[in-house]
Amino acid sequence: MNCKQATELMSQGQDRTLSKRERMALRLHLLICKGCSNYSRQLAFIREAMQRFRER
Amino acid sequence: MNANTEHGDGTNGDTLRPDAEQIAALREDMLRFARLQLRDSHLAEDVVHEAIAAALKSGDYQGRARLKTWVFAILRNKIVDVIRERSRHPSEPYIEEPEPELEGQFKANGHWKREQQPSAWHDPETSLANDQFWVLLEACLNELPENPARVFMMREHLGLEVKEICIELAISESNCWVLMHRARMRLRKCLENHFMQQDMNS
Numbered sequence: 001m002n003c004k005q006a007t008e009l010m011s012q013g014q015d016r017t018l019s020k021r022e023r024m025a026l027r028l029h030l031l032i033c034k035g036c037s038n039y040s041r042q043l044a045f046i047r048e049a050m051q052r053f054r055e056r
Numbered sequence: 057m058n059a060n061t062e063h064g065d066g067t068n069g070d071t072l073r074p075d076a077e078q079i080a081a082l083r084e085d086m087l088r089f090a091r092l093q094l095r096d097s098h099l100a101e102d103v104v105h106e107a108i109a110a111a112l113k114s115g116d117y118q119g120r121a122r123l124k125t126w127v128f129a130i131l132r133n134k135i136v137d138v139i140r141e142r143s144r145h146p147s148e149p150y151i152e153e154p155e156p157e158l159e160g161q162f163k164a165n166g167h168w169k170r171e172q173q174p175s176a177w178h179d180p181e182t183s184l185a186n187d188q189f190w191v192l193l194e195a196c197l198n199e200l201p202e203n204p205a206r207v208f209m210m211r212e213h214l215g216l217e218v219k220e221i222c223i224e225l226a227i228s229e230s231n232c233w234v235l236m237h238r239a240r241m242r243l244r245k246c247l248e249n250h251f252m253q254q255d256m257n258s
Contacts (some may be wrong), residue, residue, distance in 0.1 A: 004162045012236075015233075038173075038174040038177075039244065041172055042247075043174075043240060045180045046240065046243060050188075
C-alpha cells in the first residue's frame with residue numbers, strides 16, 4: 001500500500017466499515033508512515049470539528 | 057418552556073407551539089447554514105423562508121426537542137429537497153476529472169513528496185475553542201470546488217449517509233468516494249497551510 005491508496009482508504013473508513021483485510025493493510029502502513037498517521041489524526045479532527053460546527 | 061409536557065392528543069389545549077420570535081432569532085444562523093450548503097444566497101433565502109413558514113405552521117413541536125435542533129431539522133429537509141430537485145436538472149455533470157493539485161502531493165510511486173507530508177498539528181483540540189479557527193474552517197469550506205463541496209457538506213454538515221447522497225445526486229458510489237476524498241484532502245491542506253503559518257493556539 002502506498003500513501004495515495006492509504007489516504008483514499010482512510011477517507012472511506014470515515015463513511016463505511018472497512019474490511020478486515022483493508023484495516024490490516026492500513027494499520028501496517030500507518031505504523032511505518034509518519035505522514036499518513038498525521039493525516040489519519042487530521043481526518044478525525046476534521047470530523048470532530050464539523051460536528052461542533054453543525055452544533056454551533 | 058416545559059419540556060416534560062406529556063400528552064399526545066393535545067386535548068387539554070396547552071400544546072406548545074413554536075414561538076415566532078424565537079424562530080426569527082435563529083434566522084441568521086439558518087441563513088449561514090443554508091448558504092454554506094447551497095452556495096447561492098438567493099436560494100438560501102428562499103429555503104430559510106420556507107423552513108420558517110413550515111416551522112410556524114407545524115404543530116409537531118411540542119417542546120420536546122430543543123427549538124434550534126427542531127427548526128434545523130426542518131431546514132435540512134428543505135435543503136435536501138432543493139438538492140434533489142437540482143440533481144434532476146444538473147447544471148454540470150459529475151465527471152471525475154483528474155486534479156493535478158492533489159495528485160501533485162505524491163511522488164510517482166504514490167508516496168508523499170517530502171515537503172507535502174502532513175505534519176503533526178499542535179494541540180488542535182484547543183483551537184476548537186478559538187473563534188479564529190471557525191472563521192478559517194468556513195473559509196476553507198468555501199474554497200472547496202463545487203462538487204466535492206456538495207458531497208462533503210451533505211455528509212458532514214447535513215449528516216446524510218453516503219448511500220443517501222449517491223441516490224440524491226444520482227451519482228455512483230465510487231464517484232461519491234472520490235469526491236469525498238478530494239474534499240477532505242483539500243480541506244486538510246487548507247487548514248494545515250494556515251495552522252502552520254499562524255499559531256492558532258496562542
